[in-house]
Amino acid sequence: MDKIAVIVVAGDAIGSAVGRRFARGGYTVCLVRRSVEKAAPHIAAIEAAGGRAHAFACDARDETAVTTLFETIERDVGPIEICLFNAGANTQAGALETSGKLFQQVWQLACFAGFVTGREAARHMLPRGRGTILFTGATASLRGGPGFAAFASAKAGLRAVAQSLARELGPKGLHVAHLVIDGGVDSPAIHQRRRARLGPDAPPPEAGSLIALDTVAEAYWTLHNQPRDGWTFELDIRPSVETW
Numbered sequence: 345m346d347k348i349a350v351i352v353v354a355g356d357a358i359g360s361a362v363g364r365r366f367a368r369g370g371y372t373v374c375l376v377r378r379s380v381e382k383a384a385p386h387i388a389a390i391e392a393a394g395g396r397a398h399a400f401a402c403d404a405r406d407e408t409a410v411t412t413l414f415e416t417i418e419r420d421v422g423p424i425e426i427c428l429f430n431a432g433a434n435t436q437a438g439a440l441e442t443s444g445k446l447f448q449q450v451w452q453l454a455c456f457a458g459f460v461t462g463r464e465a466a467r468h469m470l471p472r473g474r475g476t477i478l479f480t481g482a483t484a485s486l487r488g489g490p491g492f493a494a495f496a497s498a499k500a501g502l503r504a505v506a507q508s509l510a511r512e513l514g515p516k517g518l519h520v521a522h523l524v525i526d527g528g529v530d531s532p533a534i535h536q537r538r539r540a541r542l543g544p545d546a547p548p549p550e551a552g553s554l555i556a557l558d559t560v561a562e563a564y565w566t567l568h569n570q571p572r573d574g575w576t577f578e579l580d581i582r583p584s585v586e587t588w
Contacts, residue, residue, distance in 0.1 A: 347425045348373075348426075349428075353431040356386070356532070364386075364390055364393070367397060371396075373396070374400055377401070400413060404429075404431060404460070404461060405452045425474070426476045426568050427469075442494050451497070455499075455505065462479070470517075470518065475517070475519070477519070478522075478523065481522050484496035484500070519575050529554060529556075554583065555581060
């Protein structure tokens with residue numbers, strides 16, 4: 345029977361990289377994002393390398409849709425062994441410019457959707473007594489900063505959700521872990537933001553100042569494969585030059 349890895353909010357950076365890593369490890373990967381079309385190139389890359397992958401459309405903020413998603417994967421693909429919740433929702437705005445609507449939108453994607461995803465993954469894993477549920481965190485999971493009231497509160501909330509699930513589900517055989525990405529990742533989106541901030545003629549980033557996507561993906565792989573007598577709840581990774 346296939347081993348199934350589900351990545352909810354499988355974007356073009358961390359989500360797709362984790363998908364490729366688990367596919368290399370023998371898992372059938374389910375990439376979940378709002379647009380199946382945007383997942384197509386990542387599915388093609390996994391299949392071209394000899395892996396197995398499926399794309400599913402789902403808005404992770406929609407509780408009913410997430411419930412249906414997990415039921416569909418369990419029925420049509422196989423039993424889920426690993427689930428990663430990978431929503432970013434990185435939003436920067438001054439406190440006076442942050443509307444209630446924006447604050448709620450960030451919370452819904454970065455925190456509420458994570459709870460629903462973790463709950464539904466656990467619902468299917470618990471009867472089997474095994475499984476891994478992972479959450480992508482950020483620097484903002486641990487501390488707030490100017491302009492990040494919405495994002496930091498949502499990410500800190502997600503960390504608390506993950507910690508609560510870990511304490512509740514660990515004794516029942518489920519490994520729940522939270523990964524703090526404390527630094528920029530080497531991805532097109534990060535480079536685009538950097539050019540927008542510094543201008544098109546800005547020098548390239550200092551060597552080693554961004555985290556390689558394969559490095560992040562390997563960290564998730566390592567967490568999933570830890571033995572039960574040595575589970576990690578929280579792992580933080582950052583470039584050696586990052587101030588922390």
